Structure formats: structure tokens, C-alpha cells
Amino acid sequence: DPAERAELVAAFKKFAAGCEERSQRVLPHVSTVDAARDMDLLRAVLGDEKLTYVGASYGTLLGATYADLFPDRVGRLVLDGAMDPTRSAIDLNRDQTAGFETAFTSFAVDCAKQPDCPLGKGGPEAVGARLKEFFRKVDAQPVPTGEADRPLGEALATTGVIAALYDESAWPQLREALTSAMNGDGAGLLSLADGYYERGEDGKYANLMFANAAVNCLDQPPAFKDPAAVDAALPSFRKASPVFGAGLAWAALNCAYWPVEATGQAEKLTAKGAPPIVVVGTTRDPATPYKWAQALAGQLDSGTLLTYDGDGHTAYGRGSDCIDTAINRYLLEGKAPEDGKKC
Template sequence: MDTRSLLRTTGTVIAAAGLLLSGCTSGGSGEPRAAASSATPSAQPSPDPAALRPYYAQKLSWRDCGVPGFQCSTMKAPLDYANPGSGQDVDIAVARRQATGPGKRLGSLVVNPGGPGGSGIGYLQAYAGIGYPAPVRARYDMVSFDPRGVDRSSPVECLTGPAMDKYTQVDQTPDDAAEEARLVTAFKEFAAGCQERSQRVLSHVSTVEAARDLDLLRGVLGDKKLTYVGASYGTFLGATYADLFPDRVGRLVLDGAMDPSRSALDLNRDQTAGFETALTSFAKDCAKQSDCPLGKGGPEAVGARLKEFFRKADAQPVPTGERDRPLGEALATTGVIAALYDESAWPQLREALTAAMNGDGAPLLALADSYYEREPDGKYANLMYANAAVNCLDQPPAFDGPEAVRTALPSFEKASPVFGAGLAWASLNCTYWPVKATGTAKPLPAKGAPPIVVVGTTRDPATPYKWAQALAGQLESGTLLTYEGDGHTAYGRGSDCIDTAINRYLLEGKAPENGKKCRGASKP
């Protein structure tokens, strides 16, 4: 169960198809200027604007993706922004769906699904490019990219498929010194695999560098200002961009917001509490359903039964039909967490838990596989590899060793009696990372930027509502839009109130009143 700071939209809308990418030629617009940042988000030096001009002068050569309605290209970016023009570049895969009309084209709307590690191209093709509200798609070219280190953009690679299978099954609630040692060994082997297979890019996949790539993309698209919708971790990317380039901010929507001022330890503990909040909502709903496998009673009773199921799976994994992948506690927990991202998955979770409690772990394993983006043939997308690489570069590790985890366990278990121990131990993954962090936790005020809309969902499992409140308060021009409901993120998920407010902002530039609230469907 490696769920540390995996902040993205639901897995059902991230699935990606293969792409054919084209290269770049010279020409284009959007020449750079020195960044006017109020608070540099990392210790990395600012790049030389003159040395970046050839990159901004690229002209994207678009070609058919093989997916109807979409075009693809490739953009060059410096591997190291402190040394552009050295000949060490990365390829950034880009895709778009042109504005459908009617109405005057407003430019490009760049979208990001989160992660870090989520494929923007997959998100665009599977959801945003066809599922965003029609008035928005009519007026904007819908655009996304795979950030550096992700999927089609010089991807980080770490483990083979069989090795990743073993990694996902390692017990992350160690009961004794031997199990603790096996967990530490697993984290060390994961980190060593990333270093061995991805040494060239591993030091250059930070969010700051991705934000510079985002401005490069703005420039080569020919847009003077960036219009952007970032979901989940994508809000951190968007806020970082706004702080680096406040004078280039157009209309930014940050949905399911992160708090950039929180340390890795605090983020992980907050997220642990967020999943407990989501579990409470699920438990209340489950107790009212005739097919609830966790029985009746309040959330505490339901949570206790779920924890007991995990304990039994730890002692005796449930068969799944795959000899080498029985459903142990780690995979079972990941399957449950995957379904808590979206309340529409609750019926599927009830069915999967019922099957597992009756000796068939395959449905819950399928939920875990969707979370890890594991294909039926045993191949994994690089989501988890990029996720760790970016997180471990953006902030120092949450813990310096197992003893620190043991000290913090009570606070994690207070945040979530069900998930606390596992998520605390999962937070150890950056401790053994081969590359030193280049970023630190700090507020991102983006001084001078126009109004930026920050969206928070009150019972969001992955990005707790207080993070949205914090980010809206840190941004000099932040305006908070609240969805009172369940699930991760709010835009395009069924709330007319939310969609209307954001559509008006994107189409007319009118931000919702700060503090505006939209109510979701009533829950028990």
C-alpha cells in the first residue's frame, strides 16, 4: 500500500491510450522574460531568459494521435533549467483537442489531473477533452501534457512488473522487527531501482521544473496568459506556476487543493485523516444498504470490522485466482482506498468486500490494480515511479528512519484508527531516496496575480478541505469555492452550482464570490 501523497482524480478518468508523437521545428512565439516571483518555490536558480529563447521559439508540429479528435506533438525543454542549451533536453509529450465552436476561440485551456505522476494526455483523451462542459470545450482548445518524468515525457522507471508486484504486497503494518526490516529493504530496493534505471532525469522532475515547462508550453501555444485547470496535485503545480509567473496568470482553477506550506509529515497525516473522513461517509451509507458486508452500527463499529478484515488478510491472504498475488493486507487496503476517492464507487466497494470476506479477493485486487495502474498483462504505468520521484524531490522526507515512524504512530492512528499505521509506515519511502530534495514547504502567495479560484470539497479523502482554505488564504488573489459533499475534487462531477461558477469564470473571467458554497446531495 504505497499511497503517500498520491493526489489525483479518480482512476477511471486517468486511463490512457498509446500515442504517436511528432517533433518540433523552429519558429513560434511567447519569448520569455525574467520570472517575477514573490517567493521562489525552491532553491533552484532562475534560468537565463536569453538562453531559453530557442525553446520558446519552438513551433509544435501537430499530427493525428490515433484517437479521434485529438492531435499530438512533442516539445523540447531543458533537462536542467540552470543550464539550458547544454544539449541535455527532455521531451514533453503534448496533446490537444481544438475548440469545437460556436463562439470566438478564447485560447488554450491546459488541464492537469494530479498525481504527481498522472498522465495529462490520458486524462485529456479519456475525460477532459470530451467530458468538460460543452460551453468550455466550444471556446477553448483543450490541451494537456505529460509532465517531465511521466508516461510519454522522459519517464522515470524503477522496477520490472514482477518486482512491482512483490513491492505492492509488502506488509506496511509491520508487527515485529523482521517485518519492519523487510519493509525498509523494499523501500531501499525501490529507490535503488529508480536510480539505476532513471539516473539522468531523477534530479530534474520537481514541481518547479514542471511549472517552468508549463510556461514553456504556454509560450509555444501562442498564449500570452495561462488558462489552467489543475486537479488535486495539479493545484500545487498551478500554484507554483502562479508564484513563479504571476504576470502570466490568466484564469486558474485549482480544484481539490493542496497546502504548499505543510511539511511532508503534516501532509501525510492530514491525508490520513481525510481517508478516515471518507471512510466514515462510506460506513454511514453502507450501514443503510442491504448488501453491506460490514454489518450495521455506527462508523466506529463498521471501521472496526474493516480493520479486523485487514488483520485476517494479513494473517491469511485471500485467494484471487492469481497464484503469486493473493489479497494480503497491503493490497486489500489499497483497494479500499482506491474506492474511497469517489462515492460512485461505493457499490463496487461493497461488492468487492463481500466477495473477499467470502473467499474471493479478485474484485478487491482489481480495485488495487486500478489504483496502481497495473495492466492485465502485469505491466505497470510509471505512475508510482513518477509519484515518488516528484514527491521526494519537492520536500525533505517525512521521517529519517523507522524510529521516527514509531514515534509518530499514535498521531497517525488518532487521525485514522483504520488506515493510520499503514499510511505512517508508507511515509518512510522518501527516507532512502538517492536524490536530495530541492524544495521545501512554504506558502505561495503569487503576488500580483489576477483572481485565482481555489475549490475545496468538505469531505474530500485525498485533499482535506482545510488545505483548500489554506491555499485560498495564502494566494494574494485567492477566492475559495466550496463544495459541501463527498469525493475527490468537484468540477465536472455533477454539481450544477460548481460547474456554473467555474464555467462563468473560464468563459467570462468573473470569479465567484470568495466563500461561495455549493451543496451536494445529502448524505447520512
């Protein structure tokens, strides 16, 4: 829809202008390389000869960047829910889109087995089609949430679903929230979306999403330069995820209007000379697809891959004794798990 497209572009421009107005001096200096160098200063101030570090999600890119810059200062590094530093911005977004489809498929299979599944029975395609239809309906007619000025439209509903895919323990909550929304009460999905965006009861937001954009837009050239580029990529995003593809493709336009030019690019990180670095991947991770962990472990000269066959984002401290024991032994005793170990 041209009007919705214009509204989205205006929102991205407003967001970029607001960041420039409030943080102009710091914006050119928040790249992952800058943060890794800051981390080394902290190591030195603390008097540690080597850095011991557990990084999750984006923190894996930060840890791998540190190791590549300072391989001789690496102690025991765990990179859980790994990113692949060789992937371009558009590939990262498209890969992640496929990751959310993988996670949704896992949820859909489980949901169809439950007596309270609001998306009905059948395979993942049928369940996904019903979710898409729900998104279409709330886009046309947002659902009340109990907050007069915050009805549940397609964007917030999608974010609420995505938020629950990060942790399989949230699946029952997602089923309940979807059931309520389909019956005219969007409060449950709104709550999930607010948690994802770290919105407080006072209506104010933590800076996680803002900082994430500032870092990403500096680390690599934008995934898309304009709406026409998004249009061209839509088929591949829809193929990656029939449920989330279009929305996530348009979300990847956010860096197109950023006020600071990117200073980094996609590149291989090897950390040559570093001691063993443990890279952890979850097979059905929505946000950091498993193939990224495989790729990073293969790039790092001393990378060792630890696999969790399961759902959710990251693995350490999320209920797998096998994963936790392997990582704790490495952190406490320095004994890295055998490359390729699976839990």
C-alpha cells in the same frame, strides 16, 4: 513485526535504487518548480500571453507554484482538490490520513444503511473495527484472487478500499468487493487496487505512482528518516485514522532512502499581482482535505474559495451543476465566483 519492518525497508531501498538505475540523469530535475518552469515554456511555444489552466489534486500545487513564479503570466487558473504548500511532508501525510478517515466515516454511515453492507450495522467506529479485523485476517491468511501468484493480503486490501473512497459512486462496488473477499474471493478488491496503481492486463504499470514519488521526494525533505521516526509518529497517525493510520504512516517512509536530496521545502505561495485564482475544496475529500483548500485560498493574494459540500476527490466535472457552472463561467467569461461560494 521486525521481519515485516525489514521487508518494507528493503522494498523502499530497492525501489529507490531501481529509480536511480533507470532515471539517474532526470531525477534531480522533476520537482514541482522544474515542472512549472517547463509549463511556462509550453505556454510560450504555443504563443499564449497568459496561461489558462485547470489543475486537480497535485496539479493544484503545480498551478499555485506557477502562479507564484509568474504572476504576470496567469490567465484563468482553477485549482481543484487543493494542496497546502505550507505543510511539511509529515503533516501532509498525517492530514491525508485524517482525510481518508473522514471519507471512510462517510462511507461507513452509508454502508450501515444498506442491506448488502458486509461490515454490519452500527456507527462508524463499529464498522471501522470490523474492517480492521478483516485487514488483520487477510494479513495472517491472504485470500485467493484467481491469480495464483497474487493473493489478497492486507496491503492490497487496504489499497482497494482506499481507491474506492476517491469516488462515492464506487461505494456499491466496494461493498460487493468486501463481501466477496470476506467469503474467500479477493478478486474485487484486487481489481480496485490494480485500478489505483494503473496496472494493465499485461501486468505492467503506468508511471503515475513512480513519478509521484520522484516529485514528492524532491519537493520536500522526507517525512521520516528511519523506522524509529515512524514509530514515534504512530500514535498521531492512529489518532488521525484508527483504520488506516498505521499503514499510511509506514508508507510515508518511502522518501527516506531516495537517492537525490530534496531541493524544495514547505513554503507559502502568494502569487502577488495575479488575477483571481479559483481554489476548489470538497468537504469530505479523502486525498486533499478541505482545510488545505481553505489554506491555499487564504495564502494566494487573489485566491477565491469555491466549496463543494460532498464526498469524493475533487469537484469539477463530477456531477455538481453548481460547481461546474461556476467554474465554466470563470473559464469562458473570466468571472470568478464570489469568495466563499458553497455548492
